Amino acid sequence: MNPDQVFILLATYNRAHLVTETLQSIQNQTYKYWQCIIVDDFSSDDTPKVVQEFIADDPRFSFYIKTEPYAKGLSGSRNYGLDLAQQKGAKFIQFFDDDDVVHPLNLEVTLDAILKGDYDFCHFIRHAFKGDFNHNFNLNKCYESTELNENHLLKIISGEICFNSCQILWSLDAIGNERFNEKLHYAEEWEFFTRILTYPFRGISVDKVLYFARKHTESNTGEFWKGSDLRSSSNSLAIKLVIEHLFQNNLLSKKMERHFFQLSVFHKDESVLSSLLKRMKSKKDKIKYRFFYKIYPVMSFAHKRKKRIKARLKEIF
Template sequence: MNSIPQVSIIMATFNRAHFILESLKAVQNQTFVNWECIIIDDGCSDDTSEVITTILNQDSRFKFQKRKDTYIKGLPGCRNYGLDLAKGDYIIFFDDDDIAHPQNLEICVKELSNNDISFCRYIREVFTGDFNYDFDYSKDYTHFEISVRDIEKILKNEILFNSCAVMWKKECFINHRFIEHLMYAEEWELYSRIISSGFKGISINKPLFYGRKHPDSNTGQFYNKNAVRRKSNADAISLVILNLKKENLLTNAILRHFIQSSLEYKSFNLFNRILNSLDLPIFDMMKWKLFYYQLPLRLFVYKIYKNKIKKIK
């Protein structure tokens, strides 16, 4: 085997001793074998290190590192540390409680052998409880290209970019890293920034990753109204808008979408933060303020209208 891995898998972990071994075995079962898996310990206080000792000793492709204090505690800091350690030409982020399809690396590497694309996105499905290992090994799937022209769909989550559902060429991270103070939507902010800078890729219609649903996940905490996760999402939106402005990609449709979303983040003053960051002419400022303050009434009327239409049908 080549001593230099072609793929670097970066896995941050924090107190997931009850899940991580199953995730690592899914990595070990990959049909593509030229990889390294860099496990970054984010300050575990459980027995994670003891649980994974056997697999570390058996398979030298796994590396276990403590996050350095120069990186902020959390997923973004761990992943940035992993990026600095990575030796592979391709980068992929796996979580410590999920399951990768055995063909994940094989199929993505094959797609990325095309020099015209810089990332390969695939389908991520979710599961609860015990995982069903009845994998579909078919290699027949459709695909479509993704580029900066799709940025609005990406930002609106019409084209989802989950953190563990993309393999990237390492070049994508030369000038782009995770914002380490973000504790939610950090991948959404980074990935949209990478794509808005001109990198293009491919999306394949095949499930290659399976996310475990449980209340202690970042996503579970966000939907349970965790204040830290919600503040992070508001901060990520502000950063996305600033980047779009810099890249001359901020359209009225995108701005309207985020101003409407800011209704959910009043406690974080998101609407005023958005407007203040854009340095708009007075007329445009007043136009968006009028739009924002009328939104609750408009949404209420629209809801009544939809209910009436449903009753008629």
């Protein structure tokens, strides 16, 4: 494998206290022939200094401050990294976050799997952790694998097959000229990958944990679950963009419609419901979904009340 063809894209912002551990895990890869493009989004802490000092003696790393016309945020940083990798002749790319830890066998296992079948991507398992990371890696190279294709699209979109940006090695040919939507600040990867996967694809999924994601309240996901307006509005927009893209490609099946209806209820987002109803063909289903969306709060309250009453009766009797 040409060492100029395997690229890691690491977007970073204000991670001076965490990024060294991520860089060390990249440096510890058993497959040594890679390049890592680091894009800083105008950090206000010592991240640039910490990164530049760490990579000074390793030419496989390169450091960039994001430039125009890329927008502020993770999407802009990743787009800059993608364009740089493409200019440098990348054939395979993998996105990393600046607060995570990658398994030392990550590139070795994923490259072997993707090359054996000339696949568009290699998907693997990603585990989450909190606090300090326990470096007790499973170095067994044995694993089972499953092929993925367009028949798995619903499972990928619904999250039944977890498709996080940092758990996939991509052939850059599969990505082509697609780029992250820089208006999105949450669920941007989900919307991005949906666009790629609406075309016929062949992927391989290996049943091995090869990436470890740090969970904390300062992450984009942490901010979303804390109720950030920026993240919530981005999530809503991403869902509506995915609905529209699936519709335009004749992929908005009844099962897909049911999934997006459930999302509108879960997020209490009537704008998502409206976008879905606009693209549904069955008038009967439109009436049904609108009706259930309206009565769901009452049904949910009654269900919770019933559960409380049952629990109370158990305590008494």
